[in-house]
Amino acid sequence: MTEDGARAWIGDAFSPTADQWARLERFARMLIAENAQQNLIAASTIPTIWVRHIADSAQLLALDMGGEGLWVDLGSGPGLPGLVVAILSDRPMLLVESRKRRCDFLRAVVAELDLSHVEVAEAPLERVETRAAATISARAFAPLDKLIDLSARFSTESTHWLLPKGRNAVKELALLPEPWQRMFHVEQSRTDAESQILVGRGKIAAKQRGKR
Template identity: 35%
Template sequence: MSEMNYGPEQFQAETGVSRETLERFETWRRLLEETSAHTNLVGRGTLAEFWHRHALDSWQVLELLPEAARWADLGAGAGFPGLAIAFGLMERGVEAGHVLMVDSVDKKMAFVNQVIKETKAPAIARADRVESIHPVPEMDVVTARAMAPLGKLLGYVHPFVEKGAVALLPKGARYNEELTEARKSWTFEVEVLPSRTSPEAAILKIRGLARV
């Protein structure tokens, strides 16, 4: 099935989400489409592929550590994957579950806050530079999607990992090259997990992160 033909019915069948959770995703999709008419949030060409390229791609991150309650999403953009994770925490009734989403672009965090308000998602959207966050909160997981090359990205997630978080970092087809380059500056344990949305992509599960 092509990404263009993948819709809410397929997403629900593949993830098993409730009708209420599906409605939250639909609210997010609608607001994204409305806001993108005048504000650049994501690539315009990807709007028609929302359910596969954005919703499912984000949801799969949550499923890798479903027991985790406290999540940080760095460079959150229009809320991928943070909002999907927040919806999942609601779906599963995770006690004290919440997501901190950080992005330096005010208009993107304003959009995310609008989605949070309409869906009552357990999340906070903060317009700030990641390196300005102080003190760094204790989190179970830190994630970032399409934020920076791995070597640079590890610098952003390092303060969270130092405080006990596991890093879950979705990466595209060049993830092996990025791993090789990152190892020049960092030591870490990594588990390469296959992506559900692209055979060439992977999600890197990283612990034990330290500078060389």
């Protein structure tokens, strides 16, 4: 996928309004500018920011079209995928990030783009108040078993899990306890032929933890 191809795919998939396009463009510029101050994304990915970060995040929303309710983005970092999802939809969004400088950036983007449906939780996930999540995403948060264990208390029977895991998706899934494995299937990334996304639905029960 090229940069033009990424924009075209977003246009076809979401039919963004002029305001949404402007917000995406502004977010991309803010991300590049802030990257000079703190390491948010790999510098080598800046020339392909629309493929590697904007479309790569937007594809998670495409996997949850028609969903509603609270979306919780774990280890949101620079707001990927959370801020992209929040620009392209009106889903209530909780960005969980423990690092202060990254949270300062997230809050600056939320204010600049007037994303009133976005909340930033500046804390380790263990200290975030439990809420029922309709969707849980995590682009680069933790190894899969730890990610699921830490976020289990946010899940319900209808929670949708969207977990990009690069080329190791199948391998990480195979290491999970069997009840967890059955909750997930693998989707191919639209933006990277070597990357995959774990897509699941359901509640992680406490009794499942640690059992294979």
